[in-house]
Amino acid sequence: MLRTATSRLIAAYLALFSLSTALVLGVFTWQSTALIAGETRDVLAAEVEGLAEQYAAGGVLGLAQTIARRLDRAAERDAIYLLTDGYGERITGNLAAWPPTVRAGGAPIELELYRIDSERPVMVAAVAFRLPGGERLLVGRDARARALYERALWQAAIWATGLAALLSLAAGWLLSRFVMGRIGEIRRTASEIVAGDLSRRVPLRGTDDEFDRLNATLNAMLDRIAGLVENLRAVTDSLAHDLRSPLTRLRALTAEFAEPELAPEARERLAVRAQAEAEAMLRQLTALIEISRAEAGVGREAFEPVDLAALAEDAADLYAPAAEDRGVALQLSAAPAEIRGHPQLLAQALSNLLENALRYAPEGSAIRLETGIELGMPVLRVADAGPGIPAAERARVLQRFVTLDPSRGAGSGLGLALVAAIAKLHGARLTLADSRAAADRPRPADCPGLADCPGLDVTLGFPAPQRARIARNSAGPTP
Amino acid sequence: MSRCVLLIEDDTTMADYIARGLGEAGYAVERCGTGRDGLFRATDGGFDLVILDRMLPELDGLSVLRSMRAAGIRTPVLMLTALGSVDERVRGLREGADDYLAKPFSFAELAARAEALLRRPAETRDETVLACADLRVDLATRRATRGSREIALRPREFQMLAYLLQRKGRVVTRTMLLEALWDYHFDPQTNVIEVHISKLRKKIDGPGEPPLIRTVRGAGYKIDEPG
Secondary structure, rough: OOHHHHHHHHHHHHHHHHHHHHHHHHHHHHHHHHHHHHHHHHHHHHHHHHHHHHHHHHHHHHHHHHHHHHHHHHOOOOOOEEEEEOOOEEEEEEOOOOOOOOOOOOOOEEEEEOOOOOOEEEEEEEEEEOOOOOEEEEEEEEOOOHHHHHHHHHHHHHHHHHHHHHHHHHHHHHHHHHHHHHHHHHHHHHHHHHHOOOOHHHHHOOOOOOOHHHHHHHHHHHHHHHHHHHHHHHHHHHHHHHHHHHHHHHOOOOOOHHOOOOOOHHHHOOOOOOOOOOHHHHHHHHHOOOOOHHHHOHHHHHEOOOOOOHHHHHHHHHHHHHHHEEEEEOEEEOOEEEEEHHHHHHHHHHHHHHOOOOHHHHOOOOOEEEEEEEEEEEEEEEEOOOOOHHHHHOOOHHOOOOOOOOHHOOOOOOOHHHHHHHHHOOOOOEEEOOEEEEEEEOOOOOOOOOOOOOOEEEEEOOOOOHHHHHHHHOOOOOO | OOEEEEEEEEOHHHHHHHHHHHHHHOOEEEEEHHHHHHHHHHHHOOOOEEEEEOOOOOOOHHHHHHHHHHHOOOOOOOEEEEEHHHHHHHHHOOOOOOOOEOOOOHHHHHHHHHHHHHHHHHHHOOOOOOEEEEEEOOOOOEEEOOEEEEEEHHHHHHHHHHHHHHHOOOOHHHHHHHHHHOOOOOOOOEEEEEEHHHHHHHHHOOOOOOOEEEEEOOOOEEEEOOO
């Protein structure tokens, strides 16, 4: 029992709570008894002083008379006196004889004495001294009432401490039941996940307390893990699927290659085709690995300030001749837009977008490459006047291995998926829309109506630099 | 004098492939299969180039590289990596590799890069005027002429021509150009570099003039004296 964290916690809580209660009450009781004792001493001192005056005025006789008078008064029931002569013979008072433990001239003491009028010993606070004539005088107070009061006080303190301990035990038990209950939920969920059901989630109670928030965070983590696992599964599935056909073709090619009576030219052609197949597969593999890495957040640690305008200028510079060859104008409008990012991956994303645009832009049209700040957001846009992507298909084309128009060929179906993964890595929003470039372009011959050729605007909206930094921090430790 | 290459690669198929190719190209190749062994031989010295795999048993490639550099060995190092992501390449260069090549690569690419690393000291000579046949490129004034004809080049075309001329007679691959001129450590799908080269060719080779930039099939380009 003591091994569980909660029982240890309860024990500590109990000890601390009881100790502090005992301490508070102890100090309180001690203080009040000390106060009462002090008061008794004061009364005794005053009395001694009064009696000393009587002795000075009327000698032993006067003193004895005063004492006798006081003893007669009902109000002085608690008072104790004893006056003896120099030999210890009693002159007057309500004690039978001088108690042997009391020395005249000592400090005030407390002791049990038998009064003349009482069968049982009583607690007495007393002070004794020797008078100038050799007589001894003892003045005391019956401390019974005070002792009772003190005892009651101490008892109350002990009871209260015990009760407090009991209460804290109960409170601790209730608290631990609550905590254990919530932790138990997490543990049960975790065991179920360990057992193989990755879809399990920790229940939320809607109280928005620490536990609910912890559970929500855990669930978000589980969602992310499930997403990554799903991704991985999708990657392996589609990889297996996608590499199967080129591998089959490759096998066929090599089988053909092994034919003994093959003309050298034919052999060479086969080798070239086999090489092309292998190249295509390797490209896909590289792209898939880049996508997975970006989606897993790898590369964030290499973020640095990047000017989208410079990035666009470099890319435009690289692609302008190729565009020109295809009869397409590459129009650059680059306004400065600073972000934090991975320059290589961003360049790769932009290069993929430009290659897509080049693939689909009709001859005679223009591709627009724009950077700048729009509504406070650094933006990178590639717009073409090609056939565009129907609104219903836009989410789908961002997935791996999805190509809309197989007749256009060439595409691996990974270009936009990589762009999407890189956007996600940068916390950027990727939007596909009908192109504004399409509206004012020279109408190409193979696209007579605007409706047939809405063009495509691909926009990457980046978080503003300081927000980018926060997104990076909140993403937690990167592997 | 044949040049000595130390090949540190644990994959025997890959090592055979590289060693055979380098041997045919006239290099003396020494092979070893573990990082520890490789580091030991590299510190022996006497090599003109080290080709170092990133993933090795016993001591990984980056550690070998770091230890070599720490021991003051300046031999050029060409790193090889399996399916190198962009980050991997940049990291290798940062750790002191002179060049980085991602598997899979064509042998032509490896040969071009090895050649470039072996000849590097020559580049450091501060030539300001580069020439090939009657083509002259002045790096100081940024002028290019062919015979008496002035060639108007855009800045990137000028850089490309200068890069080729500095490696006259040697193969320059597409990826080398992309890395050097655009700092792109990935392969665009489109034949962008081919288009750039063909534009450059049109500018420097006038009608009737012998072409200077040659295409080396499966590898890249080479500028050389005609003949």
